[in-house]
Amino acid sequence: MRGNEHVVSALTRAQLFLLGASFLITLGSFAVLPYMSVLLHDRFGLGLGVVGAVLAVASLVQFSGGVVGAALAARIGLRATMLVALAVRTAGFAAFLPGLTRPVVAVAALFLVSCGAALYLPANKAYLVAGCGRERRPGLLAASGSAFNAGIALGPPAAAPFVLTSPAGLFTGVAVLFALVGAGHLLLPSVADGTAPAEEGVSARAAEEEAEPALGRRQLPFAPFAFTVLAVYVFMFFQHYLALYAVPRTSTAFYGAVLMGYAILLVGAQPLLARRLAALPYAAALRIGFGAMAAGTAVLALGGRAGIAVGAVLLCLGEIVLFLKNDLEALERSTAPSATVFGRQRLAAGLGAFAAAVVGGQLYGMAERASAVPVFWLVVSAQAVVLPVLLVVCVAAGAPARAASRSRPATRAESKSR
Known part of the structure; x- marks a missing residue:
């Protein structure tokens, strides 16, 4: 406080x-x-x-x-x-x-x-x-x-x-x-x-995060952009399809109360958690954020008032952690003007939202036709776990090749072209 x-x-x-x-x-x-x-x-x-x-x-x-x-x-x-x-x-x-x-x-x-x-x-x-x-x-x-x-x-x-x-x-x-x-x-x-200019202690934190083998700053310089795409992609399933799922299983009044409670929690908790999130290593924040989204969407599959309410709270936690942390990391990792950084983050959010709209409609329609709508939320939960891991694995696999390319001396032909 x-x-x-x-x-x-x-x-x-x-x-x-x-x-x-x-x-x-x-x-x-x-x-x-x-x-x-x-x-x-x-x-x-x-x-x-x-x-x-x-x-x-x-x-x-x-x-x-x-x-x-x-x-x-x-x-x-x-x-x-x-x-x-x-x-x-x-x-x-x-x-x-x-x-x-x-x-x-x-x-x-x-x-x-x-x-x-x-x-x-x-x-x-x-x-x-x-x-x-x-x-x-x-x-x-x-x-x-x-x-x-x-x-x-x-x-x-x-x-x-x-x-x-x-x-x-x-x-x-x-x-x-x-x-x-x-x-x-x-x-x-x-x-x-x-x-x-950065305050004292920033260099120590940067060095600490550089030591993280899977999510070091040099291995994932584009990480905030990519993880913003994934975070918004997962979150927009909840945003777009909760009403279709919750209203028939509860009531319009209950759905409205969930949205209001979600908004109050988001508005109140985000400033309270801001300093702790800033001090949290990026890798830990990603695990907590995507973990909360995965758990929240899995709980939604249970249905009922309790499942929907608890799922919404967990999704709210995931939104608070991922959206704020990605913006902070984007600022720290870039030497571009702040407006440029925030513009790129908005583009990332747009790509994630657009992808969720395209994929979500197909998935929800398939689940509805199969009379297995709760499975839709389990599929979303699985994506919240698998996609971030795949991103880290793909980048880590390509890191040695990129490092070798950066350290390779330029050939005579390359030097002339430069």
Whole structure:
């Protein structure tokens, strides 16, 4: 607790504003986005196949576009990038108003909103940790994650009474909210994208992790990217298919309570665990995180209220450990600007989410047709165990060849080509 109190007391006004803005941005976004399938299908009459394709592409744009956001931040700066992103998102939510009578405009508005989200997040995170050393990053990123997740949790229930009865008022309110948040960003001072020099003790920790034969930094320099792909891939099975599984076996009210409890646990526990996660060796964090996801999805296979509730708690633990630790490791292992690092991490998350959407639908459909839906969760659990191990084995097997290639003297022909 003392470490978290230190982080809170040391926050600048700009950092406090960004944390508040993160909450309001996700609150407004998730007042609309979770209901897009309902609006596109029920109001506009689009087929479910078309709706699924639109949402899949929009999600991929929102995640993979983080690389573009990072490049823009490198060119025009962090604050300017956030302002451009918020202007795009404000225009997108405003465009939903004429889109209420024209489906093509509504789809275009959705893509505008997705593009704005892609541009905003890398610059937001980079600005939050700019000038901060390694000791402060875990608390700041954990606080940012909690702010985002609090908005995600409260947005859908806040908007539920207005989505179908008065969507025009909802879209207007969200557009005004984004315009006001954007105006607030105008008051932020400009900062350079970078972090302070590492504190004492970092070199010792790096040396300690270098000694880990399977997961040393030199063997897996791309590890945070690859393990983020796998973590999001496994997690999105839970995100996409828990409702289909839980509601028929329990009730809508129980499912809603599980989601609310999940959000409260995530928002509260992530800042409390941030410093411990930062001190945890990467290999241990991966074992704990993927182990929790494997155990959680296996428990879901039991069904019933207890199985679903306990499974959700374990999945929440896995999300807290893997998502935060991978971001921290990505920052430490890269010499690139922070926005570039976060942009790559968003791309990794997008690849994992896209793969889960493609594979998950097929797996769940097969399990449902075989009247063996619990087996679906056992297959997901097995993937959470096997895939990380396969990644480590494949990289470790190729490490000697890469080391030999790096140490081999250049031939005369190679020297001339250089």
